[in-house]
Amino acid sequence: MGDDPSIVIVGSGFAGLGMAIQLKKAGFHDFVILEKNADVGGTWRDNTYPGCACDVPSHMYSFSFELNPGWSRMFAPQEEIWAYMRRCVAKHGLAEHLRYGSAVDAMEWDDSAGHWEVTVADGSRYTPKAVIAGIGGLHIPSYPDIPGLERFAGAAFHSAEWDHSLDLEGKRVAVIGTGASAIQFVPPLAEKAARLHVFQRTAPWIQPRPDIRFSTPMRRALALPGAARAFRTAIYWVLEARSVGFTVDPRLSGAMKKVALDHLARQIRDPELRAKVTPDYTIGCKRILLSSDYYPALTRPNVDLVTDEIAEVTETGIVTASGSVHEVDVIVYGTGFKVADALTGQRITGRNGLKIQEAWADGIEAHHGVTVPGFPNLFLLSGPNTGLGHNSIIFMIETQIQHILGCLRLLSAAKGRAIEVRGPAVRRFNDRVQRRLRRAVWSQGGCRSWYLDENGVNRTLWPGFSFEYWAGTRRPDPADYTVTR
Numbered sequence: 001m002g003d004d005p006s007i008v009i010v011g012s013g014f015a016g017l018g019m020a021i022q023l024k025k026a027g028f029h030d031f032v033i034l035e036k037n038a039d040v041g042g043t044w045r046d047n048t049y050p051g052c053a054c055d056v057p058s059h060m061y062s063f064s065f066e067l068n069p070g071w072s073r074m075f076a077p078q079e080e081i082w083a084y085m086r087r088c089v090a091k092h093g094l095a096e097h098l099r100y101g102s103a104v105d106a107m108e109w110d111d112s113a114g115h116w117e118v119t120v121a122d123g124s125r126y127t128p129k130a131v132i133a134g135i136g137g138l139h140i141p142s143y144p145d146i147p148g149l150e151r152f153a154g155a156a157f158h159s160a161e162w163d164h165s166l167d168l169e170g171k172r173v174a175v176i177g178t179g180a181s182a183i184q185f186v187p188p189l190a191e192k193a194a195r196l197h198v199f200q201r202t203a204p205w206i207q208p209r210p211d212i213r214f215s216t217p218m219r220r221a222l223a224l225p226g227a228a229r230a231f232r233t234a235i236y237w238v239l240e241a242r243s244v245g246f247t248v249d250p251r252l253s254g255a256m257k258k259v260a261l262d263h264l265a266r267q268i269r270d271p272e273l274r275a276k277v278t279p280d281y282t283i284g285c286k287r288i289l290l291s292s293d294y295y296p297a298l299t300r301p302n303v304d305l306v307t308d309e310i311a312e313v314t315e316t317g318i319v320t321a322s323g324s325v326h327e328v329d330v331i332v333y334g335t336g337f338k339v340a341d342a343l344t345g346q347r348i349t350g351r352n353g354l355k356i357q358e359a360w361a362d363g364i365e366a367h368h369g370v371t372v373p374g375f376p377n378l379f380l381l382s383g384p385n386t387g388l389g390h391n392s393i394i395f396m397i398e399t400q401i402q403h404i405l406g407c408l409r410l411l412s413a414a415k416g417r418a419i420e421v422r423g424p425a426v427r428r429f430n431d432r433v434q435r436r437l438r439r440a441v442w443s444q445g446g447c448r449s450w451y452l453d454e455n456g457v458n459r460t461l462w463p464g465f466s467f468e469y470w471a472g473t474r475r476p477d478p479a480d481y482t483v484t485r
């Protein structure tokens with residue numbers, strides 16, 4: 001295969017790999033996958049913190065076309081998910097398409113030639129007809145804006161860049177943040193550290209995590225014809241039912257709230273600690289977390305939960321607004337990711353020199369989260385408003401892959417040079433999305449989450465059931481697109 005392919009996929013996480021497999025299945029073999037790192041995996045390569053696992057059951061958090069009856073647990077750990085992805089690479093012969101150490105620096109559409117010019121940081125260039133960006137949204141670590149962070153003289157790292165060379169045994173450790181990653185690594189960390197200070201700004205809603213281990217007989221049963229598919233389907237509908245309260249009416253979330261409050265009452269007896277970890281906003285406004293060992297970790301004698309606002313970081317520790325000083329050896333940031341920057345930071349130039357930042361001056365949006373007017377033959381995976389609070393992102397990614405294949409088929413059937421989404425179609429689609437989001441729990445639930453941009457507009461989540469997205473997205477409507485010869 002030459003290095004001037006007709007399609008470039010950027011990124012080799014679930015999105016890039018899924019796209020590559022489906023391209024091959026559809027008979028498109030002339031593509032490369034540019035990956036800035038030295039291996040595939042994205043999220044599941046980078047996040048190696050203790051306790052890292054998916055929080056959507058693995059039978060659903062995997063490709064529908066690559067079922068795995070052998071998952072060891074309901075929520076597989078990071079190494080197992082990463083190994084699954086590498087197995088997919090081997091099985092589908094993707095190695096020859098992968099170009100590691102290829103950080104895409106810029107992309108520019110050449111309208112006269114009808115191709116993209118993709119520039120890689122190492123100086124290499126590609127001129128594909130189409131680009132599919134699977135760059136993910138959760139990979140730029142976000143640090144809190146706290147005075148003195150750089151002054152701290154001990155070790156400090158983000159959960160997505162875990163420093164395994166550091167032995168935390170017997171150390172005094174501060175964890176900043178109590179989101180999805182932190183509640184996974186706090187329990188194992190609490191067992192190692194001499195003292196653990198967990199700094200919480202907002203209490204998360206937490207439900208029990210039914211993390212059963214699949215015994216050998218269970219795995220054998222799941223390997224029977226149709227069993228893994230049936231199990232996946234059952235999980236899908238259980239998870240989907242959760243979104244009724246998110247999207248239709250938060251009052252319908254009463255049962256979910258009760259499950260969370262009962263869980264809290266069972267696991268934390270101390271009324272003072274209980275009050276500290278009881279959320280003060282509607283359940284679902286932020287991602288509902290699953291854990292059966294986080295609350296017990298907080299009750300350990302060597303752990304203290306600090307809800308006082310952090311005032312500053314000094315050379316030796318953390319000072320809170322009330323003046324209390326927490327001396328520590330290590331700070332771990334469990335403060336999430338810069339979601340919007342992942343897309344808006346890209347150097348992408350479309351037709352007539354239009355920069356993606358100009359196209360998104362009023363906020364990021366795309367048609368079905370996939371295509372943007374002014375950017376022919378460019379497709380986004382995990383794009384704006386395609387995230388979910390309640391089900392597997394891989395379901396959404398697979399739907400986008402079908403949409404992209406549909407666009408490529410339209411292009412090839414018309415023997416066209418370029419396919420571009422029409423502005424009015426994007427307007428209609430996003431007006432509908434934003435209308436629904438305005439009355440949804442993420443805007444009305446009394447919390448401020450990373451789902452919202454700096455103007456309080458939700459540019460992250462899909463507002464409805466995931467099957468609605470599937471029904472409306474998987475086949476592109478030819479009337480929404482212009483194909484030029």
Ligand SMILES: Cc1cc2nc3c(=O)[nH]c(=O)nc-3n(C[C@H](O)[C@H](O)[C@H](O)COP(=O)(O)OP(=O)(O)OC[C@H]3O[C@@H](n4cnc5c(N)ncnc54)[C@H](O)[C@@H]3O)c2cc1C
Pocket residue numbers: 010011012013014015016034035036037040041042043044047052053054055056061102103104105134135136137138139181381382391392393394
């Ligand atoms: C700790 C953690 C747990 C999660 N658990 C779940 C879960 O249980 N369920 C769920 O639905 N979702 C979960 N998510 C969300 C998760 O990110 C998505 O489910 C999914 O993995 C995203 O896949 P992706 O391919 O879109 O992005 P990523 O996995 O982020 O992959 C993007 C790839 O693109 C590469 N890349 C980026 N920019 C460039 C560039 N300029 N040039 C070349 N390569 C580039 C990156 O190196 C990376 O390999 C979790 C996220 C985290 C961080």
